[in-house]
Amino acid sequence: MTLVELIGRADERSLAASAVACLDRCLPLLEYVEGAGRIGLDTDEALRPLWVAVEGGDAWLGQLRRVAAVVQRVAGAAPGELAPFAIRMAAAVPAAYHGPELRDWAEDCSAAVLEVHLRLDGVATGNDEARVKAYRNGETDGISPLTAGELRRQAQLLEMLAEGSGGGGLNHALQLSNEGKRVLRAAASRRARSRG
Template sequence: MSLVELIGQADERGLAASGLACLDRCIPLLGGDDEVLRPLWAGLADDAGAAEWGERLEQVRGKLGGEFGVADGGDGESDAGGSGDFSGSGSGEDEAVLLARRMLAAAPVERSADGVRVWADACSVAALRIHRLLDPLKDAGDSVDARREGRTEGMSPLVAAELRRQITVLELLAGHGPAGLRPALEVSTEGRRVLRAVVSRRSRRRG
């Protein structure tokens, strides 16, 4: 089953975990520590956590600093909202950071199924774009949309690993419900370490 199909079939908890996992793996771009999203992960374990999602989300935004309100493009449409497109106009690592910031900015304050579905889908695209931007090897595909739909020929290693992790998180939640959260977090932690190492190498090369 393709990533797009898995997102389409996921329930509210699976969608929230999927979006959160994508953001978690990209936290090194925001200067966050490895534990910054743990309160949001903990809130996914039971239904009561949905009521505290918004408060915990604001706490995370406060810890990471910066302005995380979704920018208005002047026509009443947000840059990171309903369109599900977080694409930026920069390049390389600057664009990757912008994409990560917009993932956090667009996280819905209310953890409703409709809201987290749009967010999870957009986070999926953004996380794949981030890995594509930072991969030292070129991804031969035309777009990340093709990868999400199952066309995986010529994928670069970093993009392939991110796609695999996104699929694994959704499969864990679909197959095991709340019990899938711990292994999903482990998958995300592995990906975060990989991206942190990539960012560190790029920083050393610039130095």
């Protein structure tokens, strides 16, 4: 099943968790911003409380919007072309915990984080959106290794959430997302070193 199909079939809880996971995996991009700690963004802990009660509601969305506002402030001071992807995901947090809005957000976060991986993989930019759209629809010829890993993690996370019940599914999804976060952090660190 393609990533687009998995998101199309996902329930509200799975959509919310998938989108939060995408945003969470991109937070290491902000570790190079001077003063991020003073602003109050712990890239490992900022979104962790949201995993506990991902079933949603107004209180959950309010907490998410507060964290997203901090992400946008920090990312606004970040160097390079990758931070705008974090801003894009944080700015798109839906106003309501409702299927269509959550699906739009999950779709956008999925595409954004895949494009980040494309850039970190050193793939020449230009036509990135079309390439990501093709990957999400199952056309993966020529996909770069880092991006292939992220595509696989996104699909596995949605499958886990669809199959799992209660906290067990969420815990496994969180572990998988943390693995992706470590991969992205390492890739971002290598990129920063190579650029001096």
